[in-house]
Amino acid sequence: MSRPPAILQVLPALESGGVERGTLEIAEAIAAAGYRAIVASAGGRLVPELEALGATHVTLPLLTKSPMGIWRNAARLAEIATREQVSIIHARSRAPAWSALRAARRSGAHFVTTYHGTYGEGWPGKRLYNSVMARGERVIAISRHIADHIRRLYGDGERIRVIPRGVDPRRFDAARVEPSRVAALRAAWSLPDGAQVALLPARMTRWKGHDVLIRALDRLPGVVAVLAGDVAGRQRYVEELRALAEGRGVAGRLRFAGHVSDMPAAMLAADVVIHASTEPEAFGRTVTEAQALGRPVIASDLGGPRETVEDGVTGWLIPPGDAVALSDAIARVLAMRAEELAAIGEAARRGVPTLEAMQNATLAVYRELL
Numbered sequence: 001m002s003r004p005p006a007i008l009q010v011l012p013a014l015e016s017g018g019v020e021r022g023t024l025e026i027a028e029a030i031a032a033a034g035y036r037a038i039v040a041s042a043g044g045r046l047v048p049e050l051e052a053l054g055a056t057h058v059t060l061p062l063l064t065k066s067p068m069g070i071w072r073n074a075a076r077l078a079e080i081a082t083r084e085q086v087s088i089i090h091a092r093s094r095a096p097a098w099s100a101l102r103a104a105r106r107s108g109a110h111f112v113t114t115y116h117g118t119y120g121e122g123w124p125g126k127r128l129y130n131s132v133m134a135r136g137e138r139v140i141a142i143s144r145h146i147a148d149h150i151r152r153l154y155g156d157g158e159r160i161r162v163i164p165r166g167v168d169p170r171r172f173d174a175a176r177v178e179p180s181r182v183a184a185l186r187a188a189w190s191l192p193d194g195a196q197v198a199l200l201p202a203r204m205t206r207w208k209g210h211d212v213l214i215r216a217l218d219r220l221p222g223v224v225a226v227l228a229g230d231v232a233g234r235q236r237y238v239e240e241l242r243a244l245a246e247g248r249g250v251a252g253r254l255r256f257a258g259h260v261s262d263m264p265a266a267m268l269a270a271d272v273v274i275h276a277s278t279e280p281e282a283f284g285r286t287v288t289e290a291q292a293l294g295r296p297v298i299a300s301d302l303g304g305p306r307e308t309v310e311d312g313v314t315g316w317l318i319p320p321g322d323a324v325a326l327s328d329a330i331a332r333v334l335a336m337r338a339e340e341l342a343a344i345g346e347a348a349r350r351g352v353p354t355l356e357a358m359q360n361a362t363l364a365v366y367r368e369l370l
Contacts, residue, residue, distance in 0.1 A: 005087040005370055006036035008109070010077065010100045012063045012093050014044035016230060016259060017203065018285040019092050019116050021046075022165060022358075026090075027055040029359035035366075038084060040077060040096075065095040077103035088112055088366055094119070097132040110369040114140040117282045118149050118303075127153070138365045142283045143304040161365050164307075165283045166358030172264050172292040181265035189226055189255045189269075196334055199226045199270035201263060201286045202277070204234040209276030209300065210241055215323035217250040220330055225250075228266055230259040267295050272333045275299035278321045284308065291315065292352045294345030296336075298329045314348035 007030050014020050023039060027050055030037035037055035041047075042063045050057055060076055061069060073096065081089060081103055089104045090112040091097035097113060104111040113136035121127050133139070134154045141147035141162050151157045170176070191197065198220075202208035204227070213225050231238050238256060245251040260266045263286075267273055273290035275281070280303030287305050290297045291314060299305035301317035309315035316333070318325040333341070 003085060004035050006038055006084045007088045007090060007366060008038045008040060008077070008081060008084070008086045008100075009090045009092065010040045010062065010096045011091075012096055013042040014039070014046040014050060014057075016045065018165060018283070019114075020044070021285075022114070023092060024050050024053060024055075025166070025168065025355055025359060026362050028053040029363055030366075031055060033363055036084070038080070038086065040080065062096045062099070070095055070098050071102075073099035074102035074106070078106035081107035081109050087370055090114070091132075091136070092116060094130060094132055097135075101132055101135060110137050112136045112138045112140065112365065112369070114142065115146050115150055115282075116142060118146070118280055137369060140362065140365060143307055145280065145303050145307065146282050161361070163358055163361040163365075164353040165285050165288065166353050166355035167285075167288050167292040168355040169292065172289050174264075174268060174293045177264050177268055177293075181262055182269045185257075185260070185262065185265050185269045189224075189257060191224055191255075195224045196222060197224050197226055197270040198272050198274050198330055199228060199266060200274040200276060201228040201260070201266065202275075204229045204231055204237055206237065207277060207279040209278050209321065211244055212276040212278065212321055212323050212326055213274055214241060214245050214250065214254060215248065216327035216330065217245075217253055218248050219324070219327035222253075223330065223334070224253045224255060226255045226257050226266075226270065228257040228260040228263070231256060232259075263289065264293060267293050270295065272296045272298060272330055274326070274330075275305055276320075276326065277303070279303075281305060287315070288352050291345075291348035294342070294349055296333045296341055296344060297348070298326065298333065308351070308353075310347075310351075314344065314351055 027037040031054035040058045040060050043059045047057050086109045088110045089100045091100040092114050113133045115133045119130040139160050147160050147162045245254045267290050273295050275287050277300050283304035297315035299309045300320040311317040316329050
């Protein structure tokens with residue numbers, strides 16, 4: 001008896017982040033559709049959760065960007081694809097995608113990519129390196145912003161399928177989050193009683209705009225800023241942010257929360273959720289997750305959030321990098337009446353792209369090829 005088709009997703013690791021979470025969500029959909037879900041990565045904290053969804057994880061050194069490492073990983077992936085009779089290899093990051101492309105050609109599998117970012121071109125040959133993400137038989141763009149970016153660089157738009165990142169209502173539903181989870185996080189953050197909180201959930205990377213929020217704090221007396229993002233390996237950047245806060249006299253109102261596994265509770269523990277990126281975000285998943293919870297969201301007016309935030313209706317947009325505009329927006333939100341915030345929260349919830357829609361659209365892409 002022939003086995004059901006296998007779909008192999010490939011990415012660097014499974015620690016945390018939107019790419020990683022999306023991989024799990026699509027693996028769940030693959031298994032539910034009766035296909036075999038396989039994921040290859042260097043491993044990480046999300047592997048047990050992936051396997052609990054019915055997927056198989058294969059550990060490979062896919063974090064490498066060295067040409068020799070990419071070549072070796074191609075051989076390993078081709079062996080897996082042949083052995084498991086993989087029908088589709090779905091690549092989600094550039095270096096592993098080069099390995100996956102070669103493996104697909106060797107094994108005869110179809111090749112799909114998800115274009116997750118705009119990817120910089122700061123050195124010669126970078127556009128060629130990035131181009132692998134546009135070489136899929138189908139190229140999934142996670143926003144219209146990314147689809148336009150792909151067309152601008154590579155021209156061919158026939159293979160592009162726009163599939164926004166969906167929010168899981170099982171996780172991001174305020175009614176399902178016990179108050180004790182929210183209270184536990186506020187206690188862990190050592191918040192003064194009655195403190196108003198501005199939460200910035202983002203990787204500890206410079207372009208995510210942590211400094212913009214810190215510079216806004218000195219115009220927001222009493223507001224505490226919580227930066228939720230893994231600090232491992234980012235100590236130099238964290239110390240720069242601490243020094244900035246010290247210099248502006250707001251260090252006592254700054255919290256580094258590190259990796260937060262319970263993001264729904266974290267967002268509900270905050271009075272306002274901030275997206276402060278200074279470069280275009282491919283989609284901005286934390287924005288829609290906060291909207292699904294009905295939390296007020298302030299986002300930089302560029303990239304993906306322009307498609308999910310209608311200024312003054314489902315959230316607020318501000319010029320990127322503008323600390324004064326951010327502080328003014330935060331002050332305005334914190335001064336609003338509860339019924340006004342509730343109306344904006346409800347409008348935002350109605351417009352959030354759903355996990356089910358994302359899963360079904362991705363399965364439709366697979367079926368085009370199968």
